[in-house]
Amino acid sequence: MWSNHPSREDVQREYQRIWTLLGERQIEDLIDLPLITDPEILDTMDVTTEIVTPSLMFDENLSTLVVCRLVTLSLEHGNCDGSCFGYVWLAMFGGPRFNNYKDAFRFGQLGYDLVEKRGLTRYQARTYMNVGCTVLPWVKHVAAGRDLIRRAFDAAYRVGDLTFASYSWDQIVTNYLAVGDPLPEVQSECEKGLAFAKQHGFGLVVELCGAQLGLIRSLRGLTPALGSMDYDDYTEVETERRLSSNRNLALAEFYYWTRKSQARFLAGDRASAVEASLHADPLAWTSSGQFETAEHPLYGALAHAAAWDDAPDELKPTHIAALAAHHRQLAVWAEHNPATFENRAAIAGAELARIEGRTLEAQDLYEKAIRAARVNGFVHHEAFSNELAGRFYLSRGFEKIATAYLRDARYCYQRWGADGKVRQLEQQFPQLKAEKAGTEPTATMVAPIEHLDLATVIKVSEAVSGEIVLEKLIDTLMRTAIEHAGAERGLLILPRADEYRIQAEGVTESNAVRIALRQGAVTELDLPLTAFRYALRTKEPVLLQDAFGRSAFSDDVYIANRRARSVLCLPILKQARLLGMLYLENNLTAHVFTPARMTILKLLASEVAISIENARLYRDLAEREARIRRLVDANIIGIMIWDLEGRIIEANDAFLRMVGYEREDLVTSTMRWTDLTPPDWRDRDEEQWLPALKQTGILRPFEKEFFRKDGSRVPVLIGVATFEEGGNQGVAFVIDLTERRQAADVLRSLQTELAHANRLATMGQLAASIAHEVNQPIGAARNNANAALRFLRRDPPDLSEVREALESVVGDTYRASDIIGGIRDQVKKVPPRMERVDLKDAIVEIIALIRGELSRHGVTIQTHLDDDMPLVRADRVQLQQVILNLILNAMEAIVGNASDVREMTISTEMSPVEGLVVAIADSGPGIAVEDRERIFDSFYTTKAEGVGIGLSICRSIIDAHGGRLWADANVPGGAILKFTLPVYG
Numbered sequence: 001m002w003s004n005h006p007s008r009e010d011v012q013r014e015y016q017r018i019w020t021l022l023g024e025r026q027i028e029d030l031i032d033l034p035l036i037t038d039p040e041i042l043d044t045m046d047v048t049t050e051i052v053t054p055s056l057m058f059d060e061n062l063s064t065l066v067v068c069r070l071v072t073l074s075l076e077h078g079n080c081d082g083s084c085f086g087y088v089w090l091a092m093f094g095g096p097r098f099n100n101y102k103d104a105f106r107f108g109q110l111g112y113d114l115v116e117k118r119g120l121t122r123y124q125a126r127t128y129m130n131v132g133c134t135v136l137p138w139v140k141h142v143a144a145g146r147d148l149i150r151r152a153f154d155a156a157y158r159v160g161d162l163t164f165a166s167y168s169w170d171q172i173v174t175n176y177l178a179v180g181d182p183l184p185e186v187q188s189e190c191e192k193g194l195a196f197a198k199q200h201g202f203g204l205v206v207e208l209c210g211a212q213l214g215l216i217r218s219l220r221g222l223t224p225a226l227g228s229m230d231y232d233d234y235t236e237v238e239t240e241r242r243l244s245s246n247r248n249l250a251l252a253e254f255y256y257w258t259r260k261s262q263a264r265f266l267a268g269d270r271a272s273a274v275e276a277s278l279h280a281d282p283l284a285w286t287s288s289g290q291f292e293t294a295e296h297p298l299y300g301a302l303a304h305a306a307a308w309d310d311a312p313d314e315l316k317p318t319h320i321a322a323l324a325a326h327h328r329q330l331a332v333w334a335e336h337n338p339a340t341f342e343n344r345a346a347i348a349g350a351e352l353a354r355i356e357g358r359t360l361e362a363q364d365l366y367e368k369a370i371r372a373a374r375v376n377g378f379v380h381h382e383a384f385s386n387e388l389a390g391r392f393y394l395s396r397g398f399e400k401i402a403t404a405y406l407r408d409a410r411y412c413y414q415r416w417g418a419d420g421k422v423r424q425l426e427q428q429f430p431q432l433k434a435e436k437a438g439t440e441p442t443a444t445m446v447a448p449i450e451h452l453d454l455a456t457v458i459k460v461s462e463a464v465s466g467e468i469v470l471e472k473l474i475d476t477l478m479r480t481a482i483e484h485a486g487a488e489r490g491l492l493i494l495p496r497a498d499e500y501r502i503q504a505e506g507v508t509e510s511n512a513v514r515i516a517l518r519q520g521a522v523t524e525l526d527l528p529l530t531a532f533r534y535a536l537r538t539k540e541p542v543l544l545q546d547a548f549g550r551s552a553f554s555d556d557v558y559i560a561n562r563r564a565r566s567v568l569c570l571p572i573l574k575q576a577r578l579l580g581m582l583y584l585e586n587n588l589t590a591h592v593f594t595p596a597r598m599t600i601l602k603l604l605a606s607e608v609a610i611s612i613e614n615a616r617l618y619r620d621l622a623e624r625e626a627r628i629r630r631l632v633d634a635n636i637i638g639i640m641i642w643d644l645e646g647r648i649i650e651a652n653d654a655f656l657r658m659v660g661y662e663r664e665d666l667v668t669s670t671m672r673w674t675d676l677t678p679p680d681w682r683d684r685d686e687e688q689w690l691p692a693l694k695q696t697g698i699l700r701p702f703e704k705e706f707f708r709k710d711g712s713r714v715p716v717l718i719g720v721a722t723f724e725e726g727g728n729q730g731v732a733f734v735i736d737l738t739e740r741r742q743a744a745d746v747l748r749s750l751q752t753e754l755a756h757a758n759r760l761a762t763m764g765q766l767a768a769s770i771a772h773e774v775n776q777p778i779g780a781a782r783n784n785a786n787a788a789l790r791f792l793r794r795d796p797p798d799l800s801e802v803r804e805a806l807e808s809v810v811g812d813t814y815r816a817s818d819i820i821g822g823i824r825d826q827v828k829k830v831p832p833r834m835e836r837v838d839l840k841d842a843i844v845e846i847i848a849l850i851r852g853e854l855s856r857h858g859v860t861i862q863t864h865l866d867d868d869m870p871l872v873r874a875d876r877v878q879l880q881q882v883i884l885n886l887i888l889n890a891m892e893a894i895v896g897n898a899s900d901v902r903e904m905t906i907s908t909e910m911s912p913v914e915g916l917v918v919a920i921a922d923s924g925p926g927i928a929v930e931d932r933e934r935i936f937d938s939f940y941t942t943k944a945e946g947v948g949i950g951l952s953i954c955r956s957i958i959d960a961h962g963g964r965l966w967a968d969a970n971v972p973g974g975a976i977l978k979f980t981l982p983v984y985g
Helices: 006-021 026-034 037-048 052-058 058-076 079-098 100-119 123-136 142-159 161-180 183-199 202-221 236-246 247-267 270-287 294-309 318-334 338-355 359-374 381-395 401-414 419-428 432-438 454-465 468-486 528-538 557-562 595-634 655-659 664-665 679-696 738-765 767-793 798-825 841-854 874-895 951-958
Strands: 491-498 499-509 511-520 542-544 568-573 577-586 638-643 648-651 698-708 714-723 730-735 833-839 861-866 871-876 903-911 914-924 965-969 975-981
Touching: 006 058, 006 079, 006 381, 026 100, 037 052, 037 058, 037 079, 037 595, 052 058, 052 142, 079 100, 079 568, 079 861, 100 123, 100 270, 123 142, 123 161, 123 294, 142 161, 142 236, 161 183, 161 202, 183 202, 183 338, 183 401, 202 236, 202 247, 236 247, 236 738, 247 294, 247 419, 270 294, 294 338, 318 338, 338 359, 338 655, 359 381, 359 454, 401 454, 419 432, 454 975, 468 499, 468 511, 468 577, 468 595, 499 577, 528 568, 528 577, 568 595, 568 871, 577 595, 648 664, 655 664, 655 714, 655 730, 679 698, 767 798, 841 861, 841 874, 841 903, 841 914, 871 874, 874 903, 874 914, 874 951, 874 975, 951 965, 951 975
Parallel strands: 861 903
Antiparallel strands: 491 499, 491 577, 499 511, 542 568, 568 577, 638 648, 638 730, 698 714, 714 730, 833 871, 903 914, 914 975, 965 975
């Protein structure tokens, strides 16, 4: 076996064993290895699989060795679920750590095939995610892995693997940033991923998404300054302090410095960009295979190149050396995968040539970088490549050429959504702002409208503009498009929920067009996915006049299989908003889609965009009215039609039963719906809800009460909306909460009983320790009383000593009384009593209560309690129950651990966001990542004798106090249980 810190030689030896064991077999042949049945080998594989991710945070050689060992075990004994994971991780390390990208991809494909073809699905989500984000981007276009990452999230979420669901969300954001998707859309995805990670308590992913969001918001101009990553409660200063102080966050620290280097470079802050890149350098090993590893040398190279211009002479060689090293790495990757890395290597090479005075070569490389970025869809790389080329020509005095490049840079940044960067360019180069109105490609025609056949234009316009029924519109659109474009086949693709789906297919048969409405996912069997995704991302047409010839999309599976010739993906846009996609193809002839036909198709697309919107509105209105009518008639929930004057226009039977009225009582009388509202609710109606309703036309569901006819009250949940914006009439959907309230009361009562039982059980567990604590002041009082008697027997009596002894007796009795009082409070079944609580005193009191128990088990306890701790508004007894439970759990974990270290720490600190934070850390065995949320579930326990209610009750108490309770890892070992409480206000 190996030591905790294996050497590079250990790694190379194990890696060579793989090839020795492989022998004459091909990597692909390993799919046919027998399945492992030996339980000991399976256990070894399981344990080794689980330590892969932690080892990645610990040591580069150890993590590589663990993965190689997974593979050699598989080669020796056969395949199992863990083999999939091992093969994929070997693929992840094979390129960057062994410079073997070709075989790495084959191992990745093997791991994927074992999941898909042999049904080894236990680590399905992890396999999908790692193939999508750490294997495919090194051998194919980085976007090729996106679908697998999404499938990884779905698979992980389906089986409850929330850890890898969170990782998958972070990786999809990485993919979006690498490809250059529109930043507003990327921001939305990143915010969802961040919220998901926070909700489930995955701190590492919170850090990863936090850095990504800082970069996105900076580029969009949503931070204090371009290049700054500060937003909301996320600050660079606090993040750097937090990351540098926790070794477990080394991966997150690498992410952070890489993204900061990117942000600072694009902002033009050269020194800070270089500083960030230098911070990232020694951490790059943590991210082997992940795409941040590719982003780091790109922006590091560009940062050093920019800093060289203003650097003193003695530092210029350092910048050149760093730039050259980064360029060499990018060039290696470009050789294996030009689709992803050619533009990256070219722009770094251009900057190196510029610095070294190779002017003509620099010019060629700038053009190569721009062209490769454009062809492969990296709009953000096209943007900064144009910007760097513009600045290069400007420095040489070619202002007109420079302006052309800078104008293109501005346009690409705008397409990317980097509004903050656009504003910076316009400030630095005012001529760009003046020119933008006339230079942006806003027109939709490729030929002047007067060059078209007027009859054709009128026919096309009339064909689609009059349709408001969506199905008829689709039929008309498909026939018109296929007939006027000369296409053999066409598809209409429209968004549905979070994906795009095929709505209709048209095929030319015997000089007629057959249209079939269908519902189906977009697959590689329907069209060239690479071209389709590029058109989706850029919102620009993709026209391949001879698709089977050499082009950026010629490797697409569909084009290769169908030998497609003329191909067109035409986005349907309305005011830059993507409403759908029209796909047309002709497999017989190249150059079918002539400029004249393209002009007609773009005219058709613009007309269709308006008609689709109108047809959808018409359909949605009809469906909404039908749904409302079905709801009214079904009487599942209460429905009331009202107006702002207070009249009840209509109500269904469910609502009438709810309030106990007959229809004529409400609809035909002078009663108003306001009369149903009790006086204590009317102020909220008039001051909060009615103004909001008039302003927005909608009120999200809220709770209130209505009067019943007999004068009693009924609690309800009500949602309200007007029929049209600014309208006078609307609908209210009402749900009777009576049964839910009763159930909630019963649940609260049961929870109170359970909490009380938990307190009794805990106090019973501590009975011996409590007796010891009470006996101490009683024994002290006895000793002091005997001393007082001895002092009185003296001749003469020593009255000063008697007084001192009796004062000690009084103090001891008070101390005994305090202990007994605290026990009584814990045992009594008292209702919650919210008051100002000094949490420090409450903690000290509990420690005093159980010090004997801690001493009996040899556990030492240290406290770091803030003397200026603010008061919290809480129930003192309930909080002490939480603290007592957490301390006892920590003590049991420590005692059950084989380690000689038996230490516990209780600390407090203030958080500007969450208020007071209390942490109880132990030196026990720690809590597995997958159990850190489950331990708070009722009746889930990791202890043989546990019942699983203590932590569940603790969380419910903290939740009721407006805080949160969660578990985390302690460093270097053990667990930390933390909870927050809002401070007294």
